[in-house]
Amino acid sequence: MARGKQTFNKSEREKKKRKERKDKEEKREDRKTNNNKGKSFEDMIAYVDEFGRLSSTPPDPTRKVATFNAEDIQISTSRQPDVELQDGERSGVVSFFNESKGYGFIKDLSTQESFFVHVTEVAQIPREGDKVTFRAEQRERGLTAVEVKAMA
Numbered sequence: 001m002a003r004g005k006q007t008f009n010k011s012e013r014e015k016k017k018r019k020e021r022k023d024k025e026e027k028r029e030d031r032k033t034n035n036n037k038g039k040s041f042e043d044m045i046a047y048v049d050e051f052g053r054l055s056s057t058p059p060d061p062t063r064k065v066a067t068f069n070a071e072d073i074q075i076s077t078s079r080q081p082d083v084e085l086q087d088g089e090r091s092g093v094v095s096f097f098n099e100s101k102g103y104g105f106i107k108d109l110s111t112q113e114s115f116f117v118h119v120t121e122v123a124q125i126p127r128e129g130d131k132v133t134f135r136a137e138q139r140e141r142g143l144t145a146v147e148v149k150a151m152a
Helices: 008-033
Strands: 090-098 103-108 114-118 131-139 142-150
Touching: 090 114, 103 131, 114 131
Parallel strands: 114 142
Antiparallel strands: 090 103, 090 131, 103 114, 131 142
């Protein structure tokens, strides 16, 4: 009978499969030995000592440092105060304007706020660095510059 040829590629694939099986078995054994199931609730608790370090023993209540006011704790970033828009004209500098897409941004000279501007709101197409006057309007997507005119 003819004997099947064992090509190099076949033997390499078999070696790879054996290695993967061996690695998988080692991982399974490792999981079994380092199993955390069955620990009591007390073993899983971590405490914080008076210096803010984690500890496995509960802190001593007699060594309590100080009290604190709960209102002084800031959990998130501070909220920016709502800016009341002035009804009058503002002056600013065009920080970015893309003619092909038809939009840009104007930076207010007094408050340094950035306002979105659409090409439909400008009298003539501005360039970056041009000084302009405009009115600010709050729209659904944020602050928008309207009635934009180039300064003389």
